[in-house]
Amino acid sequence: MKKISIFLFLSASYIILSAFLSSCSTQQKLIAVGKGYSCTSVNTTIFRHSSLTTFGDEQYISYYDPEGYVTIGKRKLNSKIWTIQRSPYKGKVTDAHNIISIMVDGNGYLHAAFDHHNNSLNYCRSIAPGSIILGPKQQMIGKEENDVTYPEFYRLASGDLIFIYRSGMSGNGNLVMNKYSIQTKQWTRIQDVLIDGENKRNAYWQLFVDRAGTIHLSWVWRETYNVETNHDICYARSFDDGKSWYKTNGEKYTLPITYENAEYACHIPQKSELINQTSMSTDEKGNPYIATYWKNTDSKIPQYRVIWFDGEKWNNRQVGNRKTPFSLSGSGTKMIPISRPQMVVKGKKIYYIFRDTERGSKVSLATCRNINKRNWEVHDLTSFNVDAWEPSLDTELWKRNHKLDIFVLKALQGDGEKVETIDPQMVYVLEARL
Numbered sequence: 001m002k003k004i005s006i007f008l009f010l011s012a013s014y015i016i017l018s019a020f021l022s023s024c025s026t027q028q029k030l031i032a033v034g035k036g037y038s039c040t041s042v043n044t045t046i047f048r049h050s051s052l053t054t055f056g057d058e059q060y061i062s063y064y065d066p067e068g069y070v071t072i073g074k075r076k077l078n079s080k081i082w083t084i085q086r087s088p089y090k091g092k093v094t095d096a097h098n099i100i101s102i103m104v105d106g107n108g109y110l111h112a113a114f115d116h117h118n119n120s121l122n123y124c125r126s127i128a129p130g131s132i133i134l135g136p137k138q139q140m141i142g143k144e145e146n147d148v149t150y151p152e153f154y155r156l157a158s159g160d161l162i163f164i165y166r167s168g169m170s171g172n173g174n175l176v177m178n179k180y181s182i183q184t185k186q187w188t189r190i191q192d193v194l195i196d197g198e199n200k201r202n203a204y205w206q207l208f209v210d211r212a213g214t215i216h217l218s219w220v221w222r223e224t225y226n227v228e229t230n231h232d233i234c235y236a237r238s239f240d241d242g243k244s245w246y247k248t249n250g251e252k253y254t255l256p257i258t259y260e261n262a263e264y265a266c267h268i269p270q271k272s273e274l275i276n277q278t279s280m281s282t283d284e285k286g287n288p289y290i291a292t293y294w295k296n297t298d299s300k301i302p303q304y305r306v307i308w309f310d311g312e313k314w315n316n317r318q319v320g321n322r323k324t325p326f327s328l329s330g331s332g333t334k335m336i337p338i339s340r341p342q343m344v345v346k347g348k349k350i351y352y353i354f355r356d357t358e359r360g361s362k363v364s365l366a367t368c369r370n371i372n373k374r375n376w377e378v379h380d381l382t383s384f385n386v387d388a389w390e391p392s393l394d395t396e397l398w399k400r401n402h403k404l405d406i407f408v409l410k411a412l413q414g415d416g417e418k419v420e421t422i423d424p425q426m427v428y429v430l431e432a433r434l
Helices: 002-023 395-401
Strands: 027-036 052-055 058-064 069-076 083-090 100-104 110-114 123-125 148-155 161-169 172-181 186-195 202-209 215-222 230-238 263-266 279-282 288-294 303-309 314-319 342-346 349-354 364-368 376-380 404-408 425-433
Touching: 027 058, 027 069, 052 100, 052 395, 052 404, 058 100, 058 110, 058 404, 058 425, 069 110, 100 148, 110 148, 110 161, 148 202, 161 186, 161 202, 172 202, 215 279, 215 288, 230 288, 263 303, 263 314, 288 342, 303 349, 395 404
Parallel strands: 202 279, 279 342
Antiparallel strands: 027 425, 052 058, 058 069, 069 083, 100 110, 110 123, 148 161, 161 172, 172 186, 202 215, 215 230, 230 263, 279 288, 288 303, 303 314, 342 349, 349 364, 364 376, 404 425
């Protein structure tokens, strides 16, 4: 009997240990940066491209400090020591739309755009390569720059940059694209109206530049200011830095892209709790993957999804099985129980980053070894909750080294742009080694 008891104890201990090892299979560490503003999600909303970026052996970060100043940081990769520079520029941090986006060009200059929600362009760049001191504000093109929202930078394979933003308002806006040349140090307009809402709707997009330099663009349409009018997911790609655009069947778009001529990756009706502004990635063949969520017509529970093109057709799969219903009805920034997801792809593996109240609102990672087998393993990457946080990551570091560095800050967000009360929280870089 004693031998049996010892055997049962050891067996139970092995099972517990195995479960523990499974839940901790992703190694990570948190690198503290500095205190940030946390009374809204302005530092942590998903459409920050980028909050964190790598150039050479240095990583750059941006955030609003507790007083609302644009703050830039830099460190050597794998170092815990940050150099921090508060800029002279402040943002309207009470509005979660007014994010900071940064990118470093191929010459080493840091570019920053900040504090936009249907207002004039706020853009500047560093005073020298490698510097985190921002110079004076300047124009890019000087045209269609008075009504800017959702600024995003992306670095091309050449070291040049593209910059996209919405010109116009929710339900009635157009996607504009500029390009920066590292040779001339000047911006030029690539597309005045890449996606045209035709004064009836606007596109909420996500974009990814793959390792080959192909630009992948997907979007949902929204008919009005209200989030519940989101519908459908469309797709386009460019092989020449945004000048011409194609469908997955090789057909060239006649620009601008509209509701009628768009390629539809997935048809989703209005009032499906379809979220806007999520994320994209690609596999090693350049096939696009889109992360998002919506609910089925016979359910009240939005579920995370992956939509992807396998080289022949579009597919979609559910990620996990959530139990909690919620609604996106209404306008403004919503405080909802889950974050919008980020996703990266390595070989056949998919890494899906999110936050869900069902898991204690921590930074969580769902991993799938093969999308066709539908098996997902979920691990929490933080021991603390992050409330209204949404994931943004260092896409340049991921594309180069397959290292996943995530911007983390515990933040609150009142429903409909309301400001909550919370002390400034620590900004972290979470290094998740997969």
